[in-house]
Amino acid sequence: MASRPPDLQPPSGKRIARSVVIAIVVAAVLLVTAVLPAEYGIDPTGVGRALGLTALRAPSRTIEVKDVIGGNERVRDVPIPAPGEPTPLPNPAVHQPQDTPPQTRTVVLTLGVDQETEIKAVMQEAKVIVYNWQVDRGMVYSDMHGHDPATGGEAFVRYREDQQTAGGSGSLVAPFTGEHGWYWLNVSNEPVTITLSLTGFFDDIRDYGIH
Numbered sequence: 299m300a301s302r303p304p305d306l307q308p309p310s311g312k313r314i315a316r317s318v319v320i321a322i323v324v325a326a327v328l329l330v331t332a333v334l335p336a337e338y339g340i341d342p343t344g345v346g347r348a349l350g351l352t353a354l355r356a357p358s359r360t361i362e363v364k365d366v367i368g369g370n371e372r373v374r375d376v377p378i379p380a381p382g383e384p385t386p387l388p389n390p391a392v393h394q395p396q397d398t399p400p401q402t403r404t405v406v407l408t409l410g411v412d413q414e415t416e417i418k419a420v421m422q423e424a425k426v427i428v429y430n431w432q433v434d435r436g437m438v439y440s441d442m443h444g445h446d447p448a449t450g451g452e453a454f455v456r457y458r459e460d461q462q463t464a465g466g467s468g469s470l471v472a473p474f475t476g477e478h479g480w481y482w483l484n485v486s487n488e489p490v491t492i493t494l495s496l497t498g499f500f501d502d503i504r505d506y507g508i509h
Contacts, residue, residue: 370387370392401500406493408490409490409492411487414483427497433492440482441480445476446476457470477504
């Protein structure tokens with residue numbers, strides 16, 4: 299003989315009301331502690347910051363990198379003017395007269411095993427430096443990069459990276475006003491001495507010390 303299913307009683311109005319209130323309270327808590335911090339950066343309780351949700355709403359910061367020497371590859375597309383007149387350059391910024399002669403500076407430093415340092419040239423946008431640096435022995439890790447002070451120094455652009463190298467030479471046109479230079483890490487099993495020579499139009503050299 300089949301058993302008779304128990305009588306199912308509909309939930310009372312009190313239970314329904316309590317469930318609705320609980321759902322509203324949970325939704326409100328989630329709104330205040332999660333949705334508002336993550337979506338709108340509003341964190342009245344501080345829970346969103348503790349959970350890292352406000353970082354999701356943090357405004358993005360950008361570095362404006364200008365092409366200060368490009369464009370002249372189109373010079374052949376520029377109509378030739380009357381005989382005896384120069385063809386105008388699409389980007390005349392390749393020539394920059396200066397009121398002062400270029401500077402030349404030499405920096406010599408010694409890194410012990412696993413020690414690191416940063417040397418930066420403070421440059422205005424579109425100014426030029428020519429550089430050469432050499433290690434007397436062994437190898438270093440080298441990261442040539444630039445920092446825009448408008449970003450608080452957190453963001454950077456990289457010009458060149460070498461996992462192991464004994465030196466480098468080249469030139470740099472600053473794509474923005476800021477600090478441009480090198481991070482070096484001694485990856486050899488002995489101390490190394492780095493000699494850096496800079497020539498060009500820069501405001502200062504900043505030495506961030508050896509660590």
